[in-house]
Amino acid sequence: MFENLSDRLERSFKILKGEGKITEINVAETLKDVRRALLDADVNYKVAKQFTDTVKAKALGMDVLTSVKPGQLMVKIVHDELATLMGGEAVDVQISGNPAIILMSGLQGSGKTTFSGKLANLMKNKRSKKPLLVAGDVYRPAAIEQLKVLGEQIQVPVYTEEGNKNPVQIAQNAIKQARQDGNDLVIIDTAGRLAIDEQMMQEIKAIKDAVNPQEILFVVDSMTGQDAVNTAKEFNDRLDFTGVVLTKLDGDTRGGAALSIRTVVNKPIKFVGTGEKMEALDVFHPARMADRILGMGDIVSLVERAQEQYDEEEAKRLQKKIAKNQFDFNDFISQIQQIKKMGNLKELASMIPGVGKAIKDMDIDDNAFKSIEAIIYSMTPKERTNPEILNGSRRQRIATGSGTSIQEVNRLIKQFDETRKMMRMVTQAKNPARMMRGIKRR
Numbered sequence: 001m002f003e004n005l006s007d008r009l010e011r012s013f014k015i016l017k018g019e020g021k022i023t024e025i026n027v028a029e030t031l032k033d034v035r036r037a038l039l040d041a042d043v044n045y046k047v048a049k050q051f052t053d054t055v056k057a058k059a060l061g062m063d064v065l066t067s068v069k070p071g072q073l074m075v076k077i078v079h080d081e082l083a084t085l086m087g088g089e090a091v092d093v094q095i096s097g098n099p100a101i102i103l104m105s106g107l108q109g110s111g112k113t114t115f116s117g118k119l120a121n122l123m124k125n126k127r128s129k130k131p132l133l134v135a136g137d138v139y140r141p142a143a144i145e146q147l148k149v150l151g152e153q154i155q156v157p158v159y160t161e162e163g164n165k166n167p168v169q170i171a172q173n174a175i176k177q178a179r180q181d182g183n184d185l186v187i188i189d190t191a192g193r194l195a196i197d198e199q200m201m202q203e204i205k206a207i208k209d210a211v212n213p214q215e216i217l218f219v220v221d222s223m224t225g226q227d228a229v230n231t232a233k234e235f236n237d238r239l240d241f242t243g244v245v246l247t248k249l250d251g252d253t254r255g256g257a258a259l260s261i262r263t264v265v266n267k268p269i270k271f272v273g274t275g276e277k278m279e280a281l282d283v284f285h286p287a288r289m290a291d292r293i294l295g296m297g298d299i300v301s302l303v304e305r306a307q308e309q310y311d312e313e314e315a316k317r318l319q320k321k322i323a324k325n326q327f328d329f330n331d332f333i334s335q336i337q338q339i340k341k342m343g344n345l346k347e348l349a350s351m352i353p354g355v356g357k358a359i360k361d362m363d364i365d366d367n368a369f370k371s372i373e374a375i376i377y378s379m380t381p382k383e384r385t386n387p388e389i390l391n392g393s394r395r396q397r398i399a400t401g402s403g404t405s406i407q408e409v410n411r412l413i414k415q416f417d418e419t420r421k422m423m424r425m426v427t428q429a430k431n432p433a434r435m436m437r438g439i440k441r442r
C-alpha cells in the first residue's frame, strides 16, 4: 500500500538531499511535487493544499535553508505533518460499560462483517472480553450465515433471529441476551447500505437511538479512494460516528482516503484491516503510518505482531525439547504455523525499513510453506518423531505422497538436520568448550 506515494515523495526529497544546492526555489518545487504526489494518491484537493501550506510555513519558521541538514529536516517536517493529518495520536476504542455496545456502519461490501469478527477476536484474546456478535443484516441471509461461520471460527457466540425483519428489535433482544449470558461486549453488524438509500439510513439511525452504543464505527474500503471520503461525510452527518475503520489496506490502494478522512470528518481512524484472515487487524497509529508512507518501514508494528502471536508456553516446551535433542518434524511444522499466524508474508516483510520498496514488484508467495507442509504431512507419525529412520525408500514414498520430488524431500531433511544441530549448539553455549568441539565436528 502507499507504494506510489512513498516513491513519489522520496523522489521529491532527493533534490533537497543533494548537497549544497538548496534554494528557496527548489524547496518550493519540492512542495509542489509533494502536493502532486498527494493528489495522485487520491488525497482530497483541499487537504493536500492545506498540507503543503502548513509544511511550507513550518519549514520557513525553522529556517530550513540555513540548517545543517535541510533535506532531513524537510523530511521530518513532512513526516510529522503526515502524522498530524492522520490524527496525531492513536485513539483507543471505547469498551467501558456492561455490556459495551459497538455498532457497525458502512457501505455494502466494505468489510463490516469481516471486521466485526476480527474485532471480536481481538477483544476476546487481547482484552479478555466476552463478546457477543449480533447479525443485524435482515436483508441478506448469506450475511447472517457469514457471521455465524466467523463466530464459529473464533469461538465467539453469534446472536441471530432468523425470520425477524426488525433490526432494532434484534439489537435490543441481543443486548438482553448478553446481560443474561454475561457477555460484556456486544458487536452489532448491520446491513450494508448505500448512503443514498434513505430508508436504510433511517434504520441504522433507529438502531443507534434504541441501543445508545459507546462506539459507532464507520467501516470503509480504502480502495474506494475519494468516494470513501464523500461516503464518510454522509454517514457522519447522519450518525455522528465515533471512529473509522479502513479495510483492505493490504490491497492495491493509493492510500489517499486514509490521509483525507480524518481531516474531512474530524473523527479518528481506529483500526486498519490488512487481509482476509481474522488476525489481519492493526490498531491505527498515525506516526507509524507516516513512517510507512515515507518508506521508513514499520518495525514497531512488526515486533508487536510477532509478540501477539508468540506463545510462551509453546516456546518453553520447545526449549526443553531442544535441550534434550528431541526437536522433531512436529515441532518444525508448529513453528511454521506460528509464522503463518502472523499474516501475509509480503506485508510482514514490507514492514522492515527499506524492504517495502525493494519487494514491491516481487511476488512473495503466501504458499511458500505449502510444499514443506505437504512433505511433513506425508510422513508417518513415527517418521516425524524419529527423522533418523528416513531412508531412501521412505523418502521416495514421501516425495510421491506429497507431490514433490526426492530432491525437495532430501533438501528439507538436510535443512532440518542443520537446524537441529544449530539449536543443539546454542543450548550448549553455556559450555564454550563443548560448543567449539561441536563446530569443529561439522
Ligand SMILES: Nc1nc2c(ncn2[C@@H]2O[C@H](COP(=O)(O)OP(=O)(O)OP(=O)(O)O)[C@@H](O)[C@H]2O)c(=O)[nH]1
Binding pocket: 106, 107, 108, 109, 110, 111, 112, 113, 114, 115, 137, 143, 146, 190, 191, 192, 193, 247, 248, 249, 250, 251, 272, 273, 274, 275, 276, 280
Ligand atoms: N484483502 C482484504 N479483504 C478484506 C478485508 N476485509 C474484508 N475483506 C473482504 O472483503 C469482502 C467483503 O467483506 P464483508 O465483510 O463481507 O463486507 P460487508 O461490509 O459485511 O458486506 P455486506 O454484508 O454486503 O454489507 C470479503 O470477501 C472479505 O473477505 C481486508 O482487510 N483485506
